[in-house]
Amino acid sequence: xxxxxxxxxxxxxxxxxxxGKDIIPVNAAMIREWHLTKGWxxxxxxxxxxxDGHCEERRPLYRPGAxxxxxxxxxxxxxxxxxxxxxxxxxxxxxxxxxxxxxLVSLMAAFHLSLQDI
Numbered sequence: 522x523x524x525x526x527x528x529x530x531x532x533x534x535x536x537x538x539x540x541g542k543d544i545i546p547v548n549a550a551m552i553r554e555w556h557l558t559k560g561w562x563x564x565x566x567x568x569x570x571x572x573d574g575h576c577e578e579r580r581p582l583y584r585p586g587a588x589x590x591x592x593x594x595x596x597x598x599x600x601x602x603x604x605x606x607x608x609x610x611x612x613x614x615x616x617x618x619x620x621x622x623x624x625l626v627s628l629m630a631a632f633h634l635s636l637q638d639i
Contacts (some may be wrong), residue, residue, distance in 0.1 A: 522585065524582075524598070524599050525597040525634075526594065526634075526638050528586070528594060528601065529602075529603065530566070530601065530603070531604075531605055531606065531607045532569075532606070533606050533607075534547050534552075534604065535605075535606065536572050536605055538551070546571070548569065548571060548577060552564055552569060552579075552604075556587070563579075563580060563587065565580065565587035565600060566586065566602040567600050568599070568602070569602050569604060570601060570602070570603045570604065570617055570620045570624065571604050572614055572617050573616050574618075574619050574621075576620055576623070580600070586599070601624060603617060603621060605617070625639060
C-alpha cells in the first residue's frame, strides 16, 4: 500500500465494560468483536492505543482499513484508534498521548509522511 495519511479515531466507548461479574478493559480484541458483529471481515483499525499508552497492532498494514470509504480513505490512510470516548472526555490522558505520539513519529518516518498527513 502507498500510505498517504494517518487517521486518528476514538473507540467512542468506555475504557472497560462489564461482562457477567467481570470488568473487562476495552482492547483490540474487544473492538474486533464489535467490528465482526457489524459484519466487517476484521477489525477496521491498524493500531489501537490503550489508555496506558500501550499500542496493540491489529489490522496488518498490507490490508486497507475498514472504517471510511469517503475519498478512498481506507486505501490511503493508516487507521489508529484511541480507546476512550472523546466526545465525553475532553483531554487525552498523558500516557495515551505519549503512546499515540510514539506511533505517529514511527509511521511518519517509515512512510515519509508530514504533520499535514495526519
